[in-house]
Amino acid sequence: MVDAEREFVEYVSARLRSLHRTAFLMCGDAHLADDVVQQTITALYVNWRRVSRADNVDAYVHRMLVHKLVDEKRLSWAKVRLLGSMPEPERSPVTPHDEVAERDSLVAALAHLPRGQRTVLVLRFLCDLSLADTAAAMGCSEGNVKSQTARALAAVRQVLDVTEMSGRGPR
Template identity: 50%
Template structure:
């Protein structure tokens, strides 16, 4: 890139890194893997910049690249390599109950199949419509709806449906 497009690329990436890291972290659940995903995405973007910068919705294009990199990551051999025998323990949650809730939700979300996890993050954390999620994942709207339903069912099972149902039921009784 010798024309002015390299400067455009640097400006775009510099502005979008925080949003890309946030999405990657929500998907991967780990800061280091999130950084790797972002690095992979912006490297691929650099290679494809001339074509990418002509996209109607550049942010959507780059978000699609990141989500697809995340979904493809498990197929790569290096994703299965562990450098330590045991996973290090996480630090204890703080006094804030919200932090603990987020950790519980993140742990449950990590157990959901990757495609369902991507659908749930895009639908509920990013509040994207079904059609946009379908375009991002390269599937039909019906697939997104079924993956959402299955993913939510798995989360309910993992988080303990009785606890969730009990909280809803008790909350409705007190009104």
């Protein structure tokens, strides 16, 4: 049992920042991302023996993360705001990519996307998952991932007004 716990601690320690970044980019809320990552890690600990035997542990954990985020969004209390007024959105939450100047505009563009499109972009391009792994993590077909990706990229281009991304801009 000691070896299994050590393996779990090593796995989580190596991937904690990446999991938090992924969760934040999927939901756009640093506090919710913390909660979802904590729930994922807890579920991972409980099921570590089974998960550690999976062919692709990272893909399995990403799927767990997506499911925990969906579960969190389904809870009715997640929609309740107990404030007199809405606070100003966080301008620069702590992420591993603070040095990227375009981060804020990218995060804002992702926030405009529906959850499925945002999730597919985060998993495909920021987590560098394959088409098959993304489909498995999201519990959908590869064709769905392709169409969601195309729609999401078009929406991001429109929000960012970036023509270079589509190949139509100056070279």
